Every structure is written in structure tokens, then in C-alpha cells.
Amino acid sequence: MGGSHTGAVATGQTPQASAREPRFRRALGGAAVPLLAAAGLAAFWLFPNDLGLMTRIAATALYVLSLDLVLGFGGIATLGQAAMFGSGAYAAGIAAVHLVSDPLVLLAVGALAGGLVALVTGALILHARGLTLLMLTIAVVQIVQEVVNKARDLTGGSDGLSGIEPSPLFGLFRFDMFGRTSYLFALAVLLVGFLVARRIVRSPFGLACRGVKEDPLRIAALGGSPRRYLVTLYAIAGVFAGVAGALTAVTSGIVGLDSVSFSWSAEALVMLVLGGAGRLVGAVIGTVAFMTIHHVMAAIDPFHWMLFIGLFLMGTVLFLPGGIASLADRFIKGNRE
Numbered sequence: 001m002g003g004s005h006t007g008a009v010a011t012g013q014t015p016q017a018s019a020r021e022p023r024f025r026r027a028l029g030g031a032a033v034p035l036l037a038a039a040g041l042a043a044f045w046l047f048p049n050d051l052g053l054m055t056r057i058a059a060t061a062l063y064v065l066s067l068d069l070v071l072g073f074g075g076i077a078t079l080g081q082a083a084m085f086g087s088g089a090y091a092a093g094i095a096a097v098h099l100v101s102d103p104l105v106l107l108a109v110g111a112l113a114g115g116l117v118a119l120v121t122g123a124l125i126l127h128a129r130g131l132t133l134l135m136l137t138i139a140v141v142q143i144v145q146e147v148v149n150k151a152r153d154l155t156g157g158s159d160g161l162s163g164i165e166p167s168p169l170f171g172l173f174r175f176d177m178f179g180r181t182s183y184l185f186a187l188a189v190l191l192v193g194f195l196v197a198r199r200i201v202r203s204p205f206g207l208a209c210r211g212v213k214e215d216p217l218r219i220a221a222l223g224g225s226p227r228r229y230l231v232t233l234y235a236i237a238g239v240f241a242g243v244a245g246a247l248t249a250v251t252s253g254i255v256g257l258d259s260v261s262f263s264w265s266a267e268a269l270v271m272l273v274l275g276g277a278g279r280l281v282g283a284v285i286g287t288v289a290f291m292t293i294h295h296v297m298a299a300i301d302p303f304h305w306m307l308f309i310g311l312f313l314m315g316t317v318l319f320l321p322g323g324i325a326s327l328a329d330r331f332i333k334g335n336r337e
Contacts, residue, residue: 032198032281033191040187044180051179053295058186059247061287062193064271065280066240071269072278073201074233075213077130079265080137081241083121083144086260088114088242093161093255094154101167103175103185107246114242115235117144122234126227138262145260160256164249175251182251189247190284193240197280200236209233270309274316276323285324 043054063085070076088110095109125136148155155161168174173181200206209229211219216226249255258264267290275286293312297305320326 033195036194036281036284037187037191040191044183044187048178051183053291055179055183055186055251056248057288057291058183058190059244059251060268060271060291061284062190062247063241063244064268064275064283064287065190065193065197066237066244067268067272068277068280068283069197069200069237069240070234071272072280072282073206073213074209074230074237076126076230076234077134078137079134079262079269080121080140081237081268082260082262082265083137083141084114084118084238084241085245085248085264086144086148086255087117088245089249089255089259090148090155090161090245091242092246093164093249096164096166096249097161101165103166103169103250106166106250107189107243110242110244110246110249111239112242114245115239118238118241119231119235122231122238126230126234137265141260141262141265145257148260149257155255158257160254161249162254164253164255166250179251186247186251189243193243194280194284197240201280205229205232270313272323274313274323276320276325279323279325282323282325289324 040054040058044051047054063081066084067078067081070078070081091113092106092110096106100106100109121140125133125140128136149157151157152159166175169181169185173185175181175185201210208219208224212224212226212229219226219229245255245259248259271286271290272283273286274289275284276282289312290309293309294305297308316324
């Protein structure tokens with residue numbers, strides 16, 4: 001008790017404020033899903049002509065969320081998340097063209113594909129660390145992209161896979177040309193994914209993964225297997241990425257080679273850095289910020305829009321090192337002072 005009180009005083013923080021801060025953060029975390037749902041539904045009514053863009057934002061946010069699981073909570077440095085996303089997208093697309101058309105089944109197919117790719121590759125490469133691991137994840141993306149490109153009879157190669165026509169959702173809601181069903185479906189999948197991810201990171205398994213990120217030697221000394229935790233987390237994140245890829249295929253009706261490209265992995269990392277890693281909600285915030293700026297600036301200057309993204313990223317890193325989501329921490333600190 002005395003040590004806790006001394007620590008609070010040493011940081012200029014009263015014990016009452018110290019107790020209030022975790023409660024306030026938990027309240028913010030609990031309100032994240034209702035706020036996301038309210039914002040998503042408000043956007044549906046306010047921007048009816050931009051439903052296609054907002055559908056892509058929702059699917060991409062789930063993809064960036066999968067990256068946050070491995071990087072923000074597991075400390076796995078990766079530029080290979082597009083391998084799982086693209087695998088899920090192509091698996092769902094191929095299934096839609098040749099086998100089934102139910103959108104929920106297609107999401108399950110994408111989840112299975114993304115999870116399997118992540119499990120197999122994770123078991124092979126997660127013995128490495130640092131720069132070596134980063135290079136291996138890039139190699140995985142390049143291999144998957146080459147396989148997809150060569151299997152042109154199934155994937156369409158560089159022309160992409162088209163002709164994806166999902167059946168009505170629950171047999172009632174058609175995927176119309178206005179994108180209403182697509183957007184609401186994507187928003188619902190994102191919210192469910194966010195809830196599941198939050199449950200995972202707050203579970204004993206999630207806490208163990210955080211422990212591996214902070215001190216793998218201590219976890220090993222306690223009898224845990226750091227590598228097993230990381231491979232499992234990597235596979236779970238692959239499931240999320242696969243669902244995001246399948247969701248993109250279902251709502252857009254086409255899958256291209258860019259879905260398994262290195263640049264798509266790099267863009268996901270930029271979005272996560274903008275929003276704030278290790279927060280979950282930061283993945284959503286960063287995706288919305290990145291894709292909104294991309295949309296607006298590309299319309300103004302289609303050849304130099306990356307300049308604006310670069311400036312925005314530099315400003316965020318310099319003045320908000322924890323990402324846009326860290327503004328909540330500054331609000332807490334300001335109230336405490």
C-alpha cells in the first residue's frame with residue numbers, strides 16, 4: 001500500500017486520481033463499440049453517395065485490426081499481413097464463382113484460408129526476430145502473390161478474379177448497386193470482429209501474449225511457451241485478415257493482385273501507426289483517417305496524394321507518438337492535472 005502511494009506521489013498523481021484513471025479508460029473501452037456503431041449508422045444516413053468508400057473503410061479497418069493483434073499486442077514485426085488478407089479474398093472469390101454464394105459461408109471460407117496461411121507460415125518464420133523476421137514476412141507476401149499470379153486459371157492472374165455474385169444476405173437482403181446492404185454488412189462484421197478481438201486481448205491468453213511482448217524470458221521461466229503463444233496469436237490474426245479479405249471480395253465483387261501485395265501490407269502498417277498500435281480502436285481511427293485523406297487528396301491531386309499522407313504521418317509521429325487514439329490519454333492527463 002505504501003509503495004503504491006509513494007509511486008503516485010512521485011509522479012505527481014494522487015491515489016484517488018490513480019484509481020480513477022483505469023476506471024475511465026475501461027469506460028472508454030466499453031463505449032468503443034456503441035460509439036463505432038453510432039458513427040457508422042450516422043455515416044450511412046449522412047453520406048448516402050459514399051457507401052462504396054465507407055464499405056472499403058469498414059473492411060480495411062478489420063484488416064488493420066488483425067495487424068494490431070500481432071504487432072500491438074504480440075510485438076510481432078510484420079509486413080506480410082496482406083498474405084492472409086489476399087488468401088482470404090481469393091479463397092472466398094473462388095468459392096463464390098465455383099461452389100457457394102452465401103455471404104456468411106464465404107466469410108467462413110476466407111477465415112479458414114487466412115488462418116491456415118498464417119498458421120503454416122507463422123510456424124516456419126516465428127523462430128526469427130527483428131529484421132530477419134520482417135524480411136521473412138515480406139518473402140511470404142511475395143511467394144503468395146506469385147502463386148496467385150501463376151494460378152491464373154483459378155485467380156485470373158494479373159486481370160483479377162471477377163464474377164463474384166453473393167446471394168442475398170439471410171435470403172432477404174440483396175447486394176444492390178447502391179451499396180446499402182454491402183455497407184451495413186461490412187459495418188456489422190467490423191463490430192463483431194472488434195468485440196471478438198477485445199475479448200481475446202483481455203483473456204488470459206491475450207495477457208500472456210502481452211507478457212511475451214514485454215518479457216519473453218519471464219514467460220518461459222513461468223512455464224509458458226513464448227513461441228507457441230505467438231504462433232497462435234499469428235494464426236488468430238490471420239483469421240481476422242482472411243475475413244476482411246473475404247468481406248472485400250463479397251462487397252466489391254472482384255479480387256486483384258494488389259490484395260496480396262507488399263504495398264498493401266505497408267499501407268496497413270501506416271494506418272495502424274496513425275491510429276495507435278495496441279489499442280484496437282486505433283486501428284479503426286487510423287483506417288478512417290488514412291482512407292479519407294487518400295480519397296480527398298487523390299481527387300484533388302491524383303499524382304501526389306502520397307505527399308499529403310507522408311506529411312500527415314510525420315506530424316502524427318512527431319506530435320502524437322501514440323497515434324491519434326492517444327488523444328484520449330492526453331484528455332485523461334489534462335483532467336487529472
